Amino acid sequence: MYHSxxxxxxxxxxxxxxxxxxxxxxxxxxxxxxxxxxxxxxxxRATRWDDATAADIERRGGDFCIVILSEPPExxxxxxxxxxxxxxxxxxxxxxxxxxAAVTYEHRTQAPRRSLTAAEAKLLRxxxxxxxxxxxxxxxxxxxxxxxxxxxxxRDLLTCQAxxxxxxxxAVALTAPIAPRRGSYGELMSALGRIINxxxxxxxxxxxxxxxxxxxxxxxLSRLAVAKEGGPFLALAHELCPKVTSLAEDAYLARALxxxxxxxxxxxxxxxxxxxAAVxxTDHDLALDKAIVMEQLQFASLVAEPHGLDTxxxxxxHFHKSYRSRYERHHRSYWTELDRLRGQLLEAKSQVEALxxxxxxxxxxPAVDERTMSAYQxxxxxxxxxxxxxxxxxxxxxxxxxxxxxxxxxxEPPAKRTAEILQQIERAIxxxxxxLSSVTIRQVLERSGDARVERFLKVIQAAQLASLPEVLxxxxxxxxxxxxxxxxxxxxxxxxxxxxxxxxRPT
Numbered sequence: 001m002y003h004s005x006x007x008x009x010x011x012x013x014x015x016x017x018x019x020x021x022x023x024x025x026x027x028x029x030x031x032x033x034x035x036x037x038x039x040x041x042x043x044x045r046a047t048r049w050d051d052a053t054a055a056d057i058e059r060r061g062g063d064f065c066i067v068i069l070s071e072p073p074e075x076x077x078x079x080x081x082x083x084x085x086x087x088x089x090x091x092x093x094x095x096x097x098x099x100x101a102a103v104t105y106e107h108r109t110q111a112p113r114r115s116l117t118a119a120e121a122k123l124l125r126x127x128x129x130x131x132x133x134x135x136x137x138x139x140x141x142x143x144x145x146x147x148x149x150x151x152x153x154x155r156d157l158l159t160c161q162a163x164x165x166x167x168x169x170x171a172v173a174l175t176a177p178i179a180p181r182r183g184s185y186g187e188l189m190s191a192l193g194r195i196i197n198x199x200x201x202x203x204x205x206x207x208x209x210x211x212x213x214x215x216x217x218x219x220x221l222s223r224l225a226v227a228k229e230g231g232p233f234l235a236l237a238h239e240l241c242p243k244v245t246s247l248a249e250d251a252y253l254a255r256a257l258x259x260x261x262x263x264x265x266x267x268x269x270x271x272x273x274x275x276x277a278a279v280x281x282t283d284h285d286l287a288l289d290k291a292i293v294m295e296q297l298q299f300a301s302l303v304a305e306p307h308g309l310d311t312x313x314x315x316x317x318h319f320h321k322s323y324r325s326r327y328e329r330h331h332r333s334y335w336t337e338l339d340r341l342r343g344q345l346l347e348a349k350s351q352v353e354a355l356x357x358x359x360x361x362x363x364x365x366p367a368v369d370e371r372t373m374s375a376y377q378x379x380x381x382x383x384x385x386x387x388x389x390x391x392x393x394x395x396x397x398x399x400x401x402x403x404x405x406x407x408x409x410x411x412e413p414p415a416k417r418t419a420e421i422l423q424q425i426e427r428a429i430x431x432x433x434x435x436l437s438s439v440t441i442r443q444v445l446e447r448s449g450d451a452r453v454e455r456f457l458k459v460i461q462a463a464q465l466a467s468l469p470e471v472l473x474x475x476x477x478x479x480x481x482x483x484x485x486x487x488x489x490x491x492x493x494x495x496x497x498x499x500x501x502x503x504x505r506p507t
Contacts, residue, residue: 026060033158035238036230039063043083043150047087049073049210057083064154065501068124075132084157086142087132116148124148131157133164136230159234166237169244174252177304185229193225199257206261207372213268214257216252252299263309264300268397270316271297277323277400286326287318307337323400327409331402335385337413345380348422350469351429352376358432365435369428376421379414407430427455429468456480 027043041064046053048071057065057080068086079085111327116124124143129135137156142149167188171180176189196218203209220240224247227233241247256264274294279287295310359367386405399410456471499505 025481029066029151029154030075031154033155034162034234039158041065041154043068045070047071049087054080064157066150066157068148072127073130079130079132081132081161082157084135084153086124086139086153087127087130088120089126091123099198109406116143121145121148129153131160133157134161135160159231163230163234165244166234166247169248169465170251173248173300174255176252176300178379185233189225195254196221196225196249197368200494202257202261206265208265208427211265211268213271214253214264217253221250221254229448230350252303256299256302260302260306263306264299267297267299267302267309267312270312273398273400274316274319277319279323279408280410283326286319286322289315291317323409330409331405331407332385333411334407334411335405336384337415339385341413341415341418342380342382342384344418344422348376348425349380352425354469354472355425355429355432357472357474358429358436361481364432364484368431369424371493372421372424372428375417376425379418379421387404417466433468447482462489 004248006200029041029043031039033039042060043051043060043066044057045068047069049067049069053067057067063082065083066086066171068081070086072087072090073085074469079087104315121143125140126200127139129139129142135153135154135156136159142153167185168180171183171188171194174180174188175196199214199218200209201210223240224233227236241250251266256267274290275295279290281287293312293315296308296315301308301312319379355369358364358374359370384407386402386407388402388404456476
């Protein structure tokens with residue numbers, strides 16, 4: 001087991017979780033941990049550490065628990081994770097409650113009932129802190145001047161516990177299946193550095209140093225290997241690998257490259273294929289097969305149980321056959337359906353052109369549904385068909401998608417989107433025709449005397465959308481625009497001319 005601060009004067013002993021607890025009136029502490037997350041815990045008083053105390057802690061739950069004992073424990077107690085025991089120096093003293101001191105960082109505590117006496121504080125300062133992981137804080141700092149800084153203790157417990165989680169997982173990954181020996185932080189990082197160098201050398205020798213997955217993993221490990229002990233390491237580990245298991249898997253990958261390069265490269269290729277093989281959420285059988293394969297393709301298994309690779313190959317072969325059959329059918333049906341949808345879009349092209357022309361008549365008002373027009377064009381500009389229609393399954397021996405169109409198995413034709421856009425175009429044309437059907441516009445256009453305008457008005461009044469593109473061309477749009485502008489100018493000049501006829505000077 002690797003610890004963050006070797007040689008500190010706190011006693012720490014690793015143990016598995018057990019049923020734990022305490023007696024007395026609890027205080028509640030709420031604080032922010034090293035990652036800015038809110039954490040909640042209790043401060044309890046107990047005469048001694050026993051099974052009843054342990055059981056009480058288990059019932060309370062919470063992120064952490066601080067137990068202050070009146071009597072020192074016999075030997076080193078088995079402390080569950082998330083708990084720290086404050087034990088006094090070996091002497092007999094009267095049990096009393098504890099009062100929380102004010103601190104400078106954000107926290108909230110319940111008001112205590114009685115304060116810690118000077119004698120109690122002295123005994124606790126000379127006592128010990130017991131936790132499942134080694135702490136960096138000392139009893140002297142926690143119980144300085146009779147004012148217990150329990151928030152500092154809780155923060156240190158949470159930080160050291162998180163750090164130990166990363167370091168322990170890393171130590172196990174670097175030595176499995178052999179149990180890791182106890183060592184210093186520097187020794188662990190030195191061992192990690194050697195494995196990283198060997199893994200990078202193996203990749204260079206195989207001319208595979210550009211492999212995305214191992215390159216990213218080795219980069220993360222390299223950054224961690226030079227991180228300073230304590231807070232800097234924990235902050236960087238949490239940034240690069242939010243889950244402890246992710247750090248362990250990176251370490252197992254580095255070891256696999258160092259110790260079993262051909263098998264590691266094979267596993268990398270299999271993992272790349274499975275990740276690229278997107279599965280529709282409705283295909284539960286295929287999704288289960290994929291999950292089984294990914295579970296088999298773990299570098300931890302390759303390092304600790306290399307013979308399990310045959311099982312992974314068999315699972316991948318089963319998934320590959322099912323996936324390949326489904327993909328071939330999906331590829332064919334997708335492009336058949338897309339061809340049908342493209343036909344619908346082309347049929348509506350004349351209406352789109354008519355709407356485009358109507359939108360240029362700014363005299364009717366602002367243009368309508370310009371975003372819909374852009375969306376229509378984007379759908380129309382999509383590739384009309386994949387050039388690999390027959391034999392696409394032959395290209396799926398190593399790849400999970402068609403090399404020509406890159407279609408995914410969970411990708412569906414845009415049938416719903418196409419229907420929505422066509423409906424929006426139809427509604428937009430109807431809005432423009434409603435504008436043209438207004439009494440004012442119709443009266444203006446009826447005065448034109450042009451046969452084309454009369455035919456156009458009949459189409460508008462009958463709301464014949466299909467006939468609109470036949471009568472609305474660029475020449476007619478230009479004529480309508482000029483006529484509407486002239487009519488607008490006339491409507492503005494008429495009052496002025498009337499005042500002039502009356503001999504009144506217009507304003």
